[in-house]
Amino acid sequence: MTHRVDTEHGADAAAAADTSGLRATELTVRFGGNTAVSGISFTAPRGRVTGLIGPNGAGKTTTFNACSGLLAPSAGRVALFGEDVTARGPARRARLGLGRTFQRMELFDTLTVEENVALGREARLAGSHPLRQVVNPPAQRKAVRAATEDALELCMLGQQRRAIAGSLSTGQRRLVDLARVLAGGFSVLLLDEPSSGLDTAETRRFGEIIGRVVAEHGSGVLLVEHDMALVMDICEHIHVLDFGELVFAGTPSEVRSSETVRAAYLGSEAG
Amino acid sequence: MGELAPFLIIGVTSGSVYGLAAMGLVLTYKTSGVFNFAHGAIAAVAAFAFYELHTVRGLPWPVALLLAVVVLPPVVAVGLERVTRGLAGGTVTTKIVATVGLQLAIVSALIAHYGGAGLSFPRFLPTESVGIVGINVGIDQLISAGVAAAAAVAFFVFFRASPTGTRMRAVVDNPELLSLAGTNPVAVRRWAWLIGTWFAAISGVLLAPQIGLDALLLTLLVVQAYGAAAVGLFASLPLTYAGGLLIGVLAALATNLVAGHQWLAQLPPAMPFVVLFVVLLLVPRHKLVEPGAHASPAPVAPLVSPATARALTVAAIAVAAVLPLLVGPRLPVYASALVFVLIFTSLHLLVRISGQISLAHAGLVAIGAATFAHLATGVGLPWLGAVALAGLVVVPVGMIVAVPAIRLAGLFLALATFGFALLLEKVAYPSDWVFGAQGTLPATRPAGFDSDVAFYYVLLAFTVAGLGLVALITRSRLGRLLRALADSPTTLSTLGLGINVTRITVFGLSALIAGVAGALHAAQSHAASATPFSALQSLTWLAVLVLFGPARGAAPVLAALFLVVAPTYGTSDALTDWMPVVFGLGALLVAVHEAGRAQRHAGGSTAQQGEPSRAAERIGAGSAAAERAERAVSRAGDRPGYRISIGTAREGGR
Known part of the structure; x- marks a missing residue:
């Protein structure tokens, strides 16, 4: 899985030591005449938390949607563990190991918390084969149950397991969304504003969970987040987007002292 | 020229x-x-x-x-x-x-x-x-x-x-x-x-x-x-x-x-x-962008506990079993109602459980009826084999109806299926090879079960089996996937499920039940003809089923009783004539009520998140306009929420 293949655009960006995660190359997304994301390249390798920040409307969610296959990019490529997945749908990318959460927490609102979390693993196992979608062999049942229990415990959702997801508070819904993608056992996680709606204690807990997932499973995380304290705390590397363009990339301390980044945010405020 | x-x-x-x-x-x-x-x-x-x-x-x-x-x-x-x-x-x-x-x-x-x-x-x-x-x-x-x-x-x-x-x-x-x-x-x-x-x-x-x-x-x-x-x-x-x-x-x-x-x-x-x-x-x-597409249904608490539901099911089957002793000459009406329970069950699987929509359902039932008549009377297959084959023949037709479902969702899927239904009605129904040159084909009941009472029990067995099958599906892995599909197909695909396969499967299963129901409909009425299966019937069935939607698993039974049995107890023709008006208005009221609930539900979670614009973060293909709106708004400098973030960054930096 970690075998690397240089993409045609990737050769010159080969300086990055580890590409065995998600790699976007010259990604461009246009909606009609508007360019939402303009030729951005970045990697989100395994074993570290990568930040993607920028003012609202900078194109972060669009980038996520293009990476996870919900949007077809107008140009550029997306590769997962060296395999070009630009033409692949979201389900195929998920089965290759890419998981994501949603800013708007797209839970299965009429299902219980437990069912929601279990589907993180079960949807992947069921895949695209008609028989596998119908037949649930005991071994898979066991694997799903184990993954569900782990994720519920990690996210402290044991008490709510029988609750209907649609009836939960925003903070709890965030955690269900996270637990679901954790149960899936994905190698790269795209987390879209996972801490919005969480209180301080929940945010701290969330930071710990991410730390554990990266440390224990070697997962890679690409994090879109507006809580800068959290971003600075848990990200090793940060990409800054503004108006669809990558304006800066560096370590948290470099981002913190960058005039470009400050201008991007202030410019957005003034504009 | x-x-x-x-x-x-x-x-x-x-x-x-x-x-x-x-x-x-x-x-x-x-x-x-x-x-x-x-x-x-x-x-x-x-x-x-x-x-x-x-x-x-x-x-x-x-x-x-x-x-x-x-x-x-x-x-x-x-x-x-x-x-x-x-x-x-x-x-x-x-x-x-x-x-x-x-x-x-x-x-x-x-x-x-x-x-x-x-x-x-x-x-x-x-x-x-x-x-x-x-x-x-x-x-x-x-x-x-x-x-x-x-x-x-x-x-x-x-x-x-x-x-x-x-x-x-x-x-x-x-x-x-x-x-x-x-x-x-x-x-x-x-x-x-x-x-x-x-x-x-x-x-x-x-x-x-x-x-x-x-x-x-x-x-x-x-x-x-x-x-x-x-x-x-x-x-x-x-x-x-x-x-x-x-x-x-x-x-x-x-x-x-x-x-x-x-x-x-x-x-x-x-x-x-x-x-x-x-x-x-x-x-x-x-x-084909649908305005205001991505809405989820609000969760509904079951009306009764699972134990009560089981008890009610047993009671209902018991009542159905002794019904021939109670209703006398009205038995054929109840027998038809059993067929409609099966029809509504197949629609329920598709619409209520899986969140798909089909306005071609009457067409599927019609093909089941016609196929059965050809096989049982024309070809002379054994009765049970003809019923089973009628069901199987409709499966690929149901899958054809599902083809638009792969590309389209919601309204466009509904319109595509309605277009298909009208095509069936205008082109297939009148042709000789569907309902014959006379427009009606004779249909038989199984040997030894020709009497109304005996055939009633045959229908009851099929209906209970159909309801049992759907109950089984609901509890299985497929059922979980289908219920999740109804809530959020996009999310399900980002978790790795091939949702098109799931859609085709459920359309096929629903068609199977609809096809069998069509065969039984023909046998019950001794004939297969186009009259009961106009495209407009599909609309009526959907409306009636949704009317009883809150009853969940019991909805197909109540819908059938209401559609088939209730009008026959009317004392005047006027009542029968005005019944569909009640169905229509009832469906409208239920829909408005459900939309209100969904809106309050969504409004509640939006308020909790403190997000100024629901339009801003939608997912999937329909999000282009929302994305534009988001950008337009943020360029206008109209979103105070994020101004704070650089401040937080600075704080974090200290």
Whole structure:
């Protein structure tokens, strides 16, 4: 899985030591005449938390949607563990190991918390084969149950397991969304504003969970987040987007002292 | 070319009226997010109002016309705007069921009051003909086309030049921006509904003289507008009008083409549905953007506990088992009801459990019925084998219906399936190889079970088995996947599920049950014919099922009892006639109620998140407009929430 293949655009960006995660190359997304994301390249390798920040409307969610296959990019490529997945749908990318959460927490609102979390693993196992979608062999049942229990415990959702997801508070819904993608056992996680709606204690807990997932499973995380304290705390590397363009990339301390980044945010405020 | 000129002229005159109706439909759809299936019914109301005022009450025709076409629509429009506003937060299914219910109520009320047979509509326009390029064209037809074209032109001027028109254009262009732009959405929508209703009313009065005053026919003729709307991709008004002309011309040319080919005779009237189906199947998906698409159903607490539900199930089966002793001569009615329990079960699996929508269900049942009759009586297969094969034959047909479901969701899926249903009805049903040359095929019951009582128990066994199968599916992995599919297909695909496979599977399973139900329907009534399975039946079934939706697993049983058994206990024919009106209005009320719940549910979680714009973060193909809205808003510097973030960054840095 970690075998690397240089993409045609990737050769010159080969300086990055580890590409065995998600790699976007010259990604461009246009909606009609508007360019939402303009030729951005970045990697989100395994074993570290990568930040993607920028003012609202900078194109972060669009980038996520293009990476996870919900949007077809107008140009550029997306590769997962060296395999070009630009033409692949979201389900195929998920089965290759890419998981994501949603800013708007797209839970299965009429299902219980437990069912929601279990589907993180079960949807992947069921895949695209008609028989596998119908037949649930005991071994898979066991694997799903184990993954569900782990994720519920990690996210402290044991008490709510029988609750209907649609009836939960925003903070709890965030955690269900996270637990679901954790149960899936994905190698790269795209987390879209996972801490919005969480209180301080929940945010701290969330930071710990991410730390554990990266440390224990070697997962890679690409994090879109507006809580800068959290971003600075848990990200090793940060990409800054503004108006669809990558304006800066560096370590948290470099981002913190960058005039470009400050201008991007202030410019957005003034504009 | 010279030979084709007459057909072009005929096509343009009728197509102009279709185009006008379609423009009204698209305008209201784009501004309100609700596709009005009752658009044709409104046209019928105007035509009947004219008939009532002029023919029955004796008013001079200009006065009657003024009242029916100019004065009546504003009243209807205000009501429609109010109802559709209530639907705004609902799921696509809710919105469809609401206007389907309204259509059903209006058409049934007109039939109940004026009778089902076509009344002759007063020809108020001059009927002489004039010669144009060597062919005779009725002056009334020319006036019709002229009026429709003038209304269209007047509208385009209004749309381009007036301030209200500009606001409306902005809304049609991007509904998401409506509330952000400081425009009063209610005022713009009310205007849109007013114009839409006027256009429907005008087309109703113009079409009625040509086809007679038949509520059903008038309603379905404005269904031609669906095809025209499809040509405009449900968005462009000029293209929609052009689509109307195109369909008129295609239908006229097809009439010329198929003359002498008996089996193609039904093609011309089916032309709009061919266009609708083809456009929906071929146009790139991103071109078909549904305003306000991504709504989830609000979670509903079960009415009874699982233990009570089990007890009720056992009790219901026990009552069904002793029913032949209790109901005497009414037994065949209850036997039919059992067949309908099975039909509703298959629809329930598709619509309620999986969140899919199909307006072609009656077509599937019909194919099951016809196949069974051919196999059991024609080929002479053993009875049980014929029933099973009838079910299996319908499976691939159900999967064909699912093909649009792979590309399309919600409204466009519903329209594609409705197009398919109308094609079946217009082209397949009348042909010899479906229901035979006589239009009806004999169907048998199994040997030894010919009596009504014995066959009742056969039906009961099938029904219990069908309900059991669906209950099993619900509890299985597939059931979990289907319920999740109903809530959020996009999320499910990002978790790794091939949702198209899931969709095809559920359409196939649903079709299997529908096909078996069709076979049993034929056996129960000793015959298979097209009459019980019109495309309109699909709409009725959906409305009735949704009416009992809150009853969850019991919904198919209650729906069947209500649809089949309840009317037979009516003491007068009037009651039976007005029953569908109750179904329609009931479905509308349930839909409005559910939309309200969904809106409160979504509103609650939005408020908790403190997000200023729901439009800003939608997922999937429909998100382009939302994305634009988000960018437009953020460029305008209108979102204070994120200003804080750099401050936090600085704090974090210290």
